[in-house]
Amino acid sequence: MPLRPRSLLFAPGNRAELVAKLPRSAPDAVVIDLEDAIPATPEAKAAARPVARDAARDLMAAHPHLPVFLRVNAPHSPYFEDDLAVLTPELAGVVVPKLESAADVRRVVAALEARGLSLPLLAGLETGAGVWYALDILREDAVGWAYFGAEDYTTDLGGQRTPGGLEVLYARSQVALAARLAGVPVLDIVVTRLNDEAAFREDAAQGRALGYAGKLCIHPAQVALAHEIFGATEAELNRAR
Amino acid sequence: MPLRPRSLLFAPGNRAELVAKLPRSAPDAVVIDLEDAIPATPEAKAAARPVARDAARDLMAAHPHLPVFLRVNAPHSPYFEDDLAVLTPELAGVVVPKLESAADVRRVVAALEARGLSLPLLAGLETGAGVWYALDILREDAVGWAYFGAEDYTTDLGGQRTPGGLEVLYARSQVALAARLAGVPVLDIVVTRLNDEAAFREDAAQGRALGYAGKLCIHPAQVALAHEIFGATEAELNRAR
Amino acid sequence: MPLRPRSLLFAPGNRAELVAKLPRSAPDAVVIDLEDAIPATPEAKAAARPVARDAARDLMAAHPHLPVFLRVNAPHSPYFEDDLAVLTPELAGVVVPKLESAADVRRVVAALEARGLSLPLLAGLETGAGVWYALDILREDAVGWAYFGAEDYTTDLGGQRTPGGLEVLYARSQVALAARLAGVPVLDIVVTRLNDEAAFREDAAQGRALGYAGKLCIHPAQVALAHEIFGATEAELNRAR
Ligand SMILES: [Mg+2]
Ligand SMILES: [Mg+2]
Ligand SMILES: [Mg+2]
Secondary structure (H helix, E strand, O other): OOOOOOEEEEEEOOOHHHHHHHHHHOOOEEEEEOOOOOOOOHHHHHHHHHHHHHHHHHHHHHOOOOOEEEEOOOOOOOOHHHHHHHOOOOOOEEEEOOOOOHHHHHHHHHHHHHOOOOOOEEEEEOOHHHHHOHHHHHOOOOEEEEEEOHHHHHHHOOOOOOOOOHHHHHHHHHHHHHHHHHOOOEEEOOOOOOOOHHHHHHHHHHHHHHOOOEEEEOOOHHHHHHHHHHOOOHHHHHHHO | OOOOOOEEEEEEOOOHHHHHHHHHHOOOEEEEEOOOOOOOOHHHHHHHHHHHHHHHHHHHHHOOOOOEEEEOOOOOOOOHHHHHHHOOOOOOEEEEOOOOOHHHHHHHHHHHHOOOOOOOEEEEEOOHHHHHOHHHHHOOOOEEEEEEOHHHHHHHOOOOOOOOOHHHHHHHHHHHHHHHHHOOOEEEOOOOOOOOHHHHHHHHHHHHHHOOOEEEEOOOHHHHHHHHHHOOOHHHHHHHO | OOOOOOEEEEEEOOOHHHHHHHHHHOOOEEEEEOOOOOOOOHHHHHHHHHHHHHHHHHHHHHOOOOOEEEEOOOOOOOOHHHHHHHOOOOOOEEEEOOOOOHHHHHHHHHHHHOOOOOOOEEEEEOOHHHHHOHHHHHOOOOEEEEEEOHHHHHHHOOOOOOOOOHHHHHHHHHHHHHHHHHOOOEEEOOOOOOOOHHHHHHHHHHHHHHOOOEEEEOOOHHHHHHHHHHOOOHHHHHHHO
8 A cells, every 4th residue: 555545446345346347447545335335225235245245355366465445334324333244354444434533433443353353444534523523533543544525524514515616625624634633644535527537637636735645536537537646656756766 | 493594584673664574575584683783882772672672572473483583782792781681582592693602602591591581592603712612602502503604703803805705714614514513503694795696696505515504684685595595495395295 | 013014024044135135125024034045954054043143133233123033943843942042132023933832832932031032922833733723822922923834834734735725725714713812913825926916916815804914925025015905004094194
């Protein structure tokens, strides 16, 4: 995993063929998703778990150097406990969405420990509480990285997303600042408009200006754009020398 | 009172004929104002109080289902104590401007209790301290709603209002976030340029994007625009079904 | 020193001829700089100190009514202790860059006291910690004024400056608010593009809207522009009456 990952490419946990294709666009890290990508019903979540576990195992076997994360459902959701059974020690870490307090982080760590796991967390800050208490959350030792989620944040506040994005500038700025103080690299918001390179470039440039290390990507074509905007990794620079 | 009031229409407390007309534009709630609408002299404030009390009584008698608020002067002003004599238990609540701390809220509640009143507060956050301590203030049990005031906030900071409004984006965002965490619906800033529908629409859309429930309105024509931007109430949606 | 200084003109501490010329553009106050204007090597810093001390002495002798500040290097830098030897009681105050906590302020005050000095501080907030803990820092009694530094702030967060400046709107707003609560006049960010009057005017107007009292100036031509945007001082208004 690069110190400052520029791209984190997501695939739905119930789509083994999409998970297998994740490495093709050469993202810095990948996420197999049990949360937003899976319908919020007990049946859909239950059906996705074994698919996600097998897909993660196959992906890590085929690509031993690729950092593979798994995103579980939020700690306050009814799906969280069962999601933990999908985690294995070979993962690069676990993405935990909608963290709202330092106590949330500690509960997640305890739940992992109860299963003999000590995976680092990639903390999702994407609710009002997550943004307000960002520094407390990110200072927990278990947190290795973070992301800010604009869609869920805006929904939580009863607001709406707009093209300019000024409605999340405060939250996006505060999360970047809290991440800096906690010493945690932080990934920037998803760009939901696919097939709009200019929009992605502009949004990524804003994120980079704020101090974000890279982008959450939901389409393989976004990875190359993210690398272009967020620049060469140290590894690439070293190789080029 | 709708759960998320979209419009709060103000009339000066010393203008009985304007108070009587408040319901005509069908606002979600109305405010009879003893603060900004009345000149800041002891004589003007004293003259307004009996007019406001009689106007409130007549309005509530004529429109028993209309939520009627009265705005007193700020707790730190010399007018606050005398304003309390105008309040009656029939009001939907009392609008308290320029709250700066949780202690301010508790002092207001105590002053109300001393007069046998237990009205809920619509908390005005419109100073530097009000914005900084927004969460503490809004978490007080007596607070039922809030508003952010951009003109007074900017004056308090020694700043200036500009057309784009970026000078209050931080404060406006923080108040919306604090209101969300406190579970309190929050009303957005006044648009002072009357007769400029486009400006009102744009400003209201910004407020809606940030999570505001509705607008403070200072002209009847702003009410319909606010309802258009902030959308149908649950009551309206239920009736339409 | 005006209550709200509109301009603070900087000159490098190792350039006696530029220091001597500082009063020509009639700034409200001036700063002889040992920090950013001097290369960050022990030799360059050591060579600058005697030049700065003599230049400060000559400037104050020739212009007894001009408020003269000296900017030392950051308290956490290896240059700070030696810089203190350059300070004299005749200075209007000492500019301390990159303050990160109230404890930082107290350490600076103690270091000054150990040398028999009790100069007021002009506190530089220009790192993530400086912005996050702005209110704690500015509430320290020794702090008389403050400034926000956008270039260093953005560098500290791993971000980038852009023409619109939205990447620092949160931090710039928070520092202005904290300064208001602490009762401390605050100076706005440097405009690095010289020879671009329109850019300076626009940036200064943004700072004024946010509540800043004036501008850090790095070129004499910026002083008149700052005074134009930030307006007449009380002294000027009194004289005009
Ligand atoms: Mg989400
Ligand atoms: Mg007001
Ligand atoms: Mg600097």
